[in-house]
Amino acid sequence: KAGVTQTPRYLIKTRGQQVTLSCSPISGHRSVSWYQQTPGQGLQFLFEYFSETQRNKGNFPGRFSGRQFSNSRSEMNVSTLELGDSALYLCASSFQGNEEPQHFGDGTRLSIL
Amino acid sequence: GEDVEQSLFLSVREGDSSVINCTYTDSSSTYLYWYKQEPGAGLQLLTYIFSNMDMKQDQRLTVLLNKKDKHLSLRIADTQTGDSAIYFCAERYNQGGKLIFGQGTELSVKP
Numbered sequence: 001k002a003g004v005t006q007t008p009r010y011l012i013k014t015r016g017q018q019v020t021l022s023c024s025p026i027s028g029h030r031s032v033s034w035y036q037q038t039p040g041q042g043l044q045f046l047f048e049y050f051s052e053t054q055r056n057k058g059n060f061p062g063r064f065s066g067r068q069f070s071n072s073r074s075e076m077n078v079s080t081l082e083l084g085d086s087a088l089y090l091c092a093s094s095f096q097g098n099e100e101p102q103h104f105g106d107g108t109r110l111s112i113l
Numbered sequence: 114g115e116d117v118e119q120s121l122f123l124s125v126r127e128g129d130s131s132v133i134n135c136t137y138t139d140s141s142s143t144y145l146y147w148y149k150q151e152p153g154a155g156l157q158l159l160t161y162i163f164s165n166m167d168m169k170q171d172q173r174l175t176v177l178l179n180k181k182d183k184h185l186s187l188r189i190a191d192t193q194t195g196d197s198a199i200y201f202c203a204e205r206y207n208q209g210g211k212l213i214f215g216q217g218t219e220l221s222v223k224p
Contacts, residue, residue, distance in 0.1 A: 004155075033210045042217065043201065048210030056209045090155055097210035099144050104156040 002027065004093050004105035012111045018079040021108045023091030025072050031055075031097025032074040034066060037088040037107070046089075049074050050097050078110075086112045117204055119215035126223055131189040133218045135202035138183065142204040145178065146212065147187045150199045159187070159200075189220075197222045 005024040013019050025032050033056075034046040045058040049068035066076040072093075078085055088109050092102035116138045125131045137145065143164050148156040162169045162176045162185070169176045175188040185202055199219050203212040 006155075031210045033212070035212075035214075043212075043214040045206075045211045045213070050210065056211045058211070092156075092212075094210065099205065101144075101146060101158050101161050102210070102212060103158060104148070106153075106155040 004091055004103055006089075006091050006105035006108050008108060009106065010109045010111075012113060013081050014113050015081055015083060017081050018077065019081060019110060020075050020077050021089055021091075021110070023074045023076075023093075023105060025074070025091075025093030026103055029093035029095050029103075030072050031094045031102075032068060032072065033092045033094075033097070033102060034074070034076050035090045035092065036060075037090060038086075043090070046076065048097060055097065081112050083112050086110060117202060117213050117215040119200075119202060119218045121216060122219050122221070124221045124223065125192050127192060127194055129192055131192045131196070131220055131222075133187045133189075133200050133202075133220065135185040135187075135215050136183055137185065137202070137204045137213075139204055139206065139213070140180075140183065141207070144205050145176075145185050146203045146205075147174075147176065148201045148203065148214075150201065150217070156201065192220075192222050194222045194224060196220060 031050045033048040048056040068074045088107045090107045092104045146161040147159040173190045177186045199217040203214045
């Protein structure tokens with residue numbers, strides 16, 4: 001069974017640009033959660049999607065958005081990039097997002113110049 | 114509140130046992146998790162424990178849960194150099210798809 005796949009693995013952007021990251025969950029998993037990992041703030045929850053609906057949201061500005069497609073694949077978008085958005089963005093999937101464990105991808109490393 | 118605390122560093126000798134500690138604040142947490150992160154990689158699920166359990170053993174890993182003190186620990190028996198990594202504990206927030214993570218404990222295993 002394939003794991004969680006995130007693309008691209010690495011991305012370099014400049015301030016003011018926007019970026020879209022993609023996540024394909026484990027087959028059969030319907031919940032996808034996104035996290036931002038930085039040395040200063042650690043792992044912080046961005047949002048969770050289940051059945052194409054945002055079900056939970058973290059404390060991030062509106063520049064961070066996401067969506068989920070009918071095949072459970074998810075994308076997150078960051079607009080008007082800032083230097084502080086440089087981070088490892090991790091996607092995790094689980095069957096229904098309730099109590100079963102989340103399985104993580106290897107992340108997308110985003111660098112803002 | 115949402116807060117998970119871990120010590121930042123642990124150094125052990127190869128063959129010794131490692132114990133990584135974690136405290137959490139949400140008493141309604143039903144599941145608690147341990148993840149491992151190696152350089153350049155995502156998070157690998159190691160093990161998890163349901164809140165009505167005190168202990169769970171999985172090969173070299175033993176998880177102990179003291180629900181009264183909100184204290185969780187991960188013991189790695191016969192620690193190997195390949196166990197060097199950052200270990201995160203996490204609690205599930207409000208039964209949804211949000212995990213609250215500790216800062217991570219960097220485990221260094223010396224030969």
